[in-house]
Amino acid sequence: xxxxxxxxxxxxxxxxxxxxxxxxxxxxxxxxxxxxxxxxxxxxxxxxxxxxxxxxxxxxxxxxxxxxxxxxxxxxxxxxxxxxxxxxxxxxxxxxxxxxxxxxxxxxxxx
Amino acid sequence: xxxxxxxxxxxxxxxxxxxxxxxxxxxxxxxxxxxxxxxxxxxxxxxxxxxxxxxxxxxxxxxxxxxxxxxxxxxxxxxxxxx
Numbered sequence: 001x002x003x004x005x006x007x008x009x010x011x012x013x014x015x016x017x018x019x020x021x022x023x024x025x026x027x028x029x030x031x032x033x034x035x036x037x038x039x040x041x042x043x044x045x046x047x048x049x050x051x052x053x054x055x056x057x058x059x060x061x062x063x064x065x066x067x068x069x070x071x072x073x074x075x076x077x078x079x080x081x082x083x084x085x086x087x088x089x090x091x092x093x094x095x096x097x098x099x100x101x102x103x104x105x106x107x108x109x110x111x
Numbered sequence: 112x113x114x115x116x117x118x119x120x121x122x123x124x125x126x127x128x129x130x131x132x133x134x135x136x137x138x139x140x141x142x143x144x145x146x147x148x149x150x151x152x153x154x155x156x157x158x159x160x161x162x163x164x165x166x167x168x169x170x171x172x173x174x175x176x177x178x179x180x181x182x183x184x185x186x187x188x189x190x191x192x193x194x
Contacts, residue, residue, distance in 0.1 A: 031124055034124055035124055038122040038123075038124075041122070042122065052120065052122035052123055052124070053120060053122070053123040053124065053125055053126070053168065053169055054120075054167050054168050054169065055120060055145055055146065055153075055157070055167040055168075055169065056167075057157075057167060066167075085168050086123070086124065086125070087124065087125065101181075101183055101185070102125060102181035102182050102183055103180075103181050103183060103186075104164075104165070104166065104168065104179075104180040104181060105166070106164060
């Protein structure tokens, strides 16, 4: 497997999907490259480009909810943060992702 | 000084940033990469995380008797200062 080629393929695959959801790749290129590389390695190991910042369990249906791009399964949470959990994608209006805060879903339920 | 424990994934960018935060602040911490543990250990860690209100999203950070999920320096500082 050529990691660089697969990273480019994932960019090509994910771009139009997240665009329709109102997201874009993080403009922090170093972060995007690192996260895509982790996804390529996870895909090579497991068959799926799982989120590199969420743990897989034994429930396949639950694991499917963290296959990238996992935005539709966590819409309310990610919209509240203006980014997905791993930060590969941010809302289209975000110009400085470093200003965004990562917080658990329970934080929005609590208001 | 409060005991700090960072549960992380070796693949997680924000876990690396969390570890770097405590290193740069020269705050001693224990780090455990969840994905590098065996099944039994992973189960125990996940039970502990869930018992403290967490989920399978990393990093999960214990500071003293408090816990927080995600890379959030403001929250880390708040918990470090909390009496």
